[in-house]
Amino acid sequence: MSSATAAVRFDEVTLGYGRRPAVHHLDGEIPAGSLIAVVGPNGAGKSTLLKGIVGTLKPLEGHIRLKGPGSGIAYLPQAAEIDRTFPLSVYDLVAMGLWSRSGLFGGIARRDHIKIEEALAAVGLIGFERRPISTLSGGQMQRALFARLLLQDAPVILLDEPFTAIDAKTTADLLDLVRRWHDESRTVVAVLHDLDMVRRTFPQTLLIAREPVAWGETGEVLSPENLLKARRMVEAYDPHADVCHRGAA
Numbered sequence: 001m002s003s004a005t006a007a008v009r010f011d012e013v014t015l016g017y018g019r020r021p022a023v024h025h026l027d028g029e030i031p032a033g034s035l036i037a038v039v040g041p042n043g044a045g046k047s048t049l050l051k052g053i054v055g056t057l058k059p060l061e062g063h064i065r066l067k068g069p070g071s072g073i074a075y076l077p078q079a080a081e082i083d084r085t086f087p088l089s090v091y092d093l094v095a096m097g098l099w100s101r102s103g104l105f106g107g108i109a110r111r112d113h114i115k116i117e118e119a120l121a122a123v124g125l126i127g128f129e130r131r132p133i134s135t136l137s138g139g140q141m142q143r144a145l146f147a148r149l150l151l152q153d154a155p156v157i158l159l160d161e162p163f164t165a166i167d168a169k170t171t172a173d174l175l176d177l178v179r180r181w182h183d184e185s186r187t188v189v190a191v192l193h194d195l196d197m198v199r200r201t202f203p204q205t206l207l208i209a210r211e212p213v214a215w216g217e218t219g220e221v222l223s224p225e226n227l228l229k230a231r232r233m234v235e236a237y238d239p240h241a242d243v244c245h246r247g248a249a
């Protein structure tokens, strides 16, 4: 069933690398404006799912449809995927959030400078503008990346393990921004490992183990039975299997 209010809709999607599926039998939708956690054991396919939504990974099978294609997705990859040796100041990193509107060589107008300063203030990084990103701590870097997300002003925001190895104060500050995005009716999808945080903050959860195990209200999804089932499914998954056609006509 398709809904007009879906931000992202999956139709029997298989995502993988080469011909090897990493996630399959994805069928369902993420309602617009939802705040949803994606959880599952290591190797369950959580990052793969986000890459599929962003479009950097094309489905091997099925379709991923976005509400208002081109309307914008802001994506924060895992920290390990971000090159911090790149010679860039905090200010320029954050300003990149405006590229989708100003273009790479569009120049920064005065009102853009104000927006960049506001974003830096929102994440507590005033005074860090000229610092090379290579000199930031992990938490400061994550604050800068959240400032960039703020400027992207996207209706859909995808976060891959945004709070891993981040201290409690920084996590609390950045979680406030996540709540703010939710209050602004944006769709926020976050890959997380901290199930207590998920229970406290995320009303909806998708539990995956190479395929959805449970999807819906967080309290129901994160039952001990479902979590055990997810662990067993990942352990039993054959990483060398070819595309599976279960459910095909």
Ligand SMILES: Nc1ncnc2c1ncn2[C@@H]1O[C@H](COP(=O)(O)OP(=O)(O)OP(=O)(O)O)[C@@H](O)[C@H]1O
Residues within 6 Å of the ligand: 017, 022, 040, 041, 042, 043, 044, 045, 046, 047, 048, 049, 239
């Ligand atoms: N670029 C790639 N090439 C080949 N296989 C990959 C690639 N990226 C991921 N995989 C495989 O796809 C599967 C799912 O990986 P993915 O990173 O999506 O899992 P995850 O749930 O995000 O794991 P974690 O919690 O450890 O970050 C794993 O078996 C992984 O080895």
